[in-house]
Amino acid sequence: MHILFHASQEEIYGLWMIEELASHGYRLSPGTLYPMLHKMVEDGYLTVRSERDGRTTRKLYAATEKGRQGLALARERVRIFVREERDA
Template structure:
């Protein structure tokens, strides 16, 4: 049982891979800054490390999925990120694919509560 939890952490980490990207993209149809995303996603049940998020944002911007601009007029300077047109495309496609993955998974994960006897 303890062993199970040990490996679970790693497996779960892998499971969450990529979902962070979708989560982030999903919040950026309006400009938001990193720290807000961290707290925001946390509220929604998605934990993201700052050390994960900031490089992610930069990566996505570098790839052209996001655009950014500093806002220095507020109390503290914040870097706001926003979906680019490409980003919107990618986001849409990602969602479609995500849903297909979810569907495939539900096909594969055993149908609990409905024990099938046929073995076709």
């Protein structure tokens, strides 16, 4: 979810995402993150491309149209949820 948000803003890569999530207080290991990213690519929410950076190859992820729509939907749900909480 938060991954999708950032992937819709710009291309992201695994290590950056781990550091980003850490800044929010979420600790995620590569062993957890990469399967998640892989699953999101399989489900059509993200695209992935490889970019050679000197000796290493980095995988860059970006949100697809489906990913953006999923994000908008999730946001709408959160908004409704927050409203319900407030009105309760």
